[in-house]
Amino acid sequence: MKRREIIAALALAGIFVALYLTLYKMGAIGELSCRIGSCETVNSSRWAVFFGAPVAAWGVGFYVVVFALALAGLRARFADSRRLSLALVLLSGWGVAFSLWLTYLELFVIHAICQWCVVSALIVTAIFLISLRDYLAPGSPEDAARESK
Amino acid sequence: MAQQKSSNSRNNPVRTARNASNRPLGFYLLLGAITAVGIGGLAYAALKSGDAATVADAPIPSGPGSAAARGYMLGDSSAPVQIIQFADFECPSCARFTTITEPDVRSRIIDAGLANLIYFDLPLPQHLNSMAASNAAACADDQGKFWEMHDQIYARQQEWSTEATKNPRGPLRAAAQAVGLDMNAWDDCFQSWKHRGRIEANAAEAGRRGVGSTPTFFIGGKMYPGAITYDEMKAAVDGARAAAGAAAATGSGAGQ
Numbered sequence: 001m002k003r004r005e006i007i008a009a010l011a012l013a014g015i016f017v018a019l020y021l022t023l024y025k026m027g028a029i030g031e032l033s034c035r036i037g038s039c040e041t042v043n044s045s046r047w048a049v050f051f052g053a054p055v056a057a058w059g060v061g062f063y064v065v066v067f068a069l070a071l072a073g074l075r076a077r078f079a080d081s082r083r084l085s086l087a088l089v090l091l092s093g094w095g096v097a098f099s100l101w102l103t104y105l106e107l108f109v110i111h112a113i114c115q116w117c118v119v120s121a122l123i124v125t126a127i128f129l130i131s132l133r134d135y136l137a138p139g140s141p142e143d144a145a146r147e148s149k
Numbered sequence: 150m151a152q153q154k155s156s157n158s159r160n161n162p163v164r165t166a167r168n169a170s171n172r173p174l175g176f177y178l179l180l181g182a183i184t185a186v187g188i189g190g191l192a193y194a195a196l197k198s199g200d201a202a203t204v205a206d207a208p209i210p211s212g213p214g215s216a217a218a219r220g221y222m223l224g225d226s227s228a229p230v231q232i233i234q235f236a237d238f239e240c241p242s243c244a245r246f247t248t249i250t251e252p253d254v255r256s257r258i259i260d261a262g263l264a265n266l267i268y269f270d271l272p273l274p275q276h277l278n279s280m281a282a283s284n285a286a287a288c289a290d291d292q293g294k295f296w297e298m299h300d301q302i303y304a305r306q307q308e309w310s311t312e313a314t315k316n317p318r319g320p321l322r323a324a325a326q327a328v329g330l331d332m333n334a335w336d337d338c339f340q341s342w343k344h345r346g347r348i349e350a351n352a353a354e355a356g357r358r359g360v361g362s363t364p365t366f367f368i369g370g371k372m373y374p375g376a377i378t379y380d381e382m383k384a385a386v387d388g389a390r391a392a393a394g395a396a397a398a399t400g401s402g403a404g405q
Contacts, residue, residue: 005176012180016187020194034240034273035362041275046311112274 003134007127008070011063014123018059021116025054042114047105059120062095088131095124217350221295224265230389232266233367235355238283238302239276239310240363246376247303253379264386269351271363278309278317285321287344288335297328
């Protein structure tokens, strides 16, 4: 599988994870009650809102952009684009940094861990590592594609 | 032109799929699978939360509760059925229940003498200002105005919640003023936290009964988690009343 295909697949999974957390935060899911549990603690803490929108909603937007970039990167026009690779590295790198900050808050400030937030952090870390390889070893996915032809 | 097209088709995943290379097809199948799992998962989560209010019922654990746990009663203490409510002042679904469903419950069940209602605090850890709200309500109870304060606190939830403020005392005090409490007494009480033990005992009672969400109701030995509707509550009260009546009949029959 091409690296950008893997990135796109991971980003799509990330969209659903973040969408779930957003719907949860907005009350569309689980609106009938307030539950006792770590995810509730994290998702209703003061840090669950960022610039007026739920952090999870920013996550949805983030993954949509990564997904779109990765899909664009699969098209012939951008197949060899280093700039697109760099954009993916920078974007996912920022995502990793933000996830690290959120995980720090969960562990040391909120003292609760939300499992879906951890899943999102793992996804964005994987995206970052793969996009880093994609940037540092450009062309190799295309070579692989050519070899398999 | 033709050459360009063929080079296009090599790199364009859609066209390559047609060219019998199954890798891009696999990619789209993978995306489809992720989408299916994602949508299925979201639908399941939505349906599960919708069911929560009606599905679960569980017996109340036997044995005496904590002596320190004392709820706040509304209605006739000798009413045939008791509705026990565990709620968190900062929980949005509790506020929704209180403002939308509870007026009907009060007029058509409590005031009609079908049941009384006992309110227990269950401040959840994620709601940082909920303890303060329970404290404010307990201090209103000192002046015999728990229920008036209860209504004000829920109505003003967005003014004092964790997301609104780090210091809920001001907006809670405004609620106390709106109720018309003796503010000197309320201020002293609120600052002393003398009711903290009662509030914590009420929350502990929820733990003993296996309450996992707010609001949760106990009616006739069954647990109803979630903001149940008026109709569900009326049916539960009627059921509990019929069961109590039947038990009383059998009991007297056996006694004869």
